[in-house]
Amino acid sequence: MSDAILQARGLTKTFAGFTAVENVDLDVVCGSIHALIGPNGAGKTTVFNLLTRFITPTAGSIVYDGTDITRAKPTAIARQGMVRSFQISAIFGHLSVLDNVRVALQRHQGKAYHFWRSEKMLDSLTDRAMALLDEVGLAEFADTLGVELAYGRKRALEIATTLALDPRLMLLDEPTQGMSAEDVGKVTELIRQVAADRTILMVEHNLQVVSRLADTITVLNRGEILAEGPYETVSRDPAVMEAYMGTADA
Known part of the structure; x- marks a missing residue:
């Protein structure tokens, strides 16, 4: 996609014979809020760590703002405007x-x-x-x-x-984790506010937050993409409902 600020193609990570992420393709559109969701162990944080180069992919490529960053250092990526939280x-x-x-x-x-x-x-x-x-x-x-x-x-x-x-691209890892309902609401509105002139990719377990914020949702399960699209679409996907939507924790 020509309007994507971040693209991953065939992103794969294997640890000692265990494949944590397999053949993930991802397009994060400039100016959007894009959410990664999925059950525990789905590979969400591993994908984050691959995209920000905290770990090195076994296979695949990552392009940020037109530049291949597959082998770049995390500090170099941050200097280019791609910054993450934990x-x-x-x-x-x-x-x-x-x-x-x-x-x-x-x-x-x-x-x-x-x-x-x-x-x-x-x-x-x-x-x-x-x-x-x-x-x-x-x-x-x-x-x-x-x-x-x-x-x-x-x-x-x-x-x-x-x-x-x-930052041009903010990556937020579980921004509402462990919060009270009141704080979740405040941080949700804060994310919406700061996204006005930035792109955000977020891992988030709270489906209410995702439904209120995300333009696009990518659902991971067992390291692979299960579904992708707006909340209204993925929330009705039978495979997603079986793997994720019926669980209390993402």
Whole structure:
């Protein structure tokens, strides 16, 4: 597809004779929200790790924004604007919310991560950092230590630090995992908001979130694509219903 920002062809990963992902073709359309779903052990996170090059595919190819990144390093991919989050919230708990974002902005500006930067240098990043915090609804918590945030707000902070890297494509791994219903609603709306001018590929277990957000859904089962399309289509697919829709956990 010519309008795809990310394409995988024949993506396969074998571990010691066990095939975790087999012959996966994927097209993530620019400007869309694309969800990967499937039962436990379906290969969702493995696909994420392959696409972001945290693990090397056994076979297949990955093209991002017209460039083959099948053998690229994760850091090189991030510099090209493809940035991911993880299932476990990754923030600096001993730093303030504001400083978490300012640290991320340092990296985007080509500076190394240093925690002894002068106040003058850090202050130059404050306006942009506060704008990002406002975008994710955390401006009032700027002086709060990361460790003191409620879980849902930690995930929002993680999204802010991801946005600080100015991504074109955001990969979100289980963004609502472990959240209360209230936090799920807030993060769902946050994802919708930040997707306004970005592309998002997400692994998500909550079907309500997927139905509200995703333009396209790819259903994995046992490492292979079982179905693909809008929610209305895949939710009625008999094979999907048997493998996934009747389970409580994706």
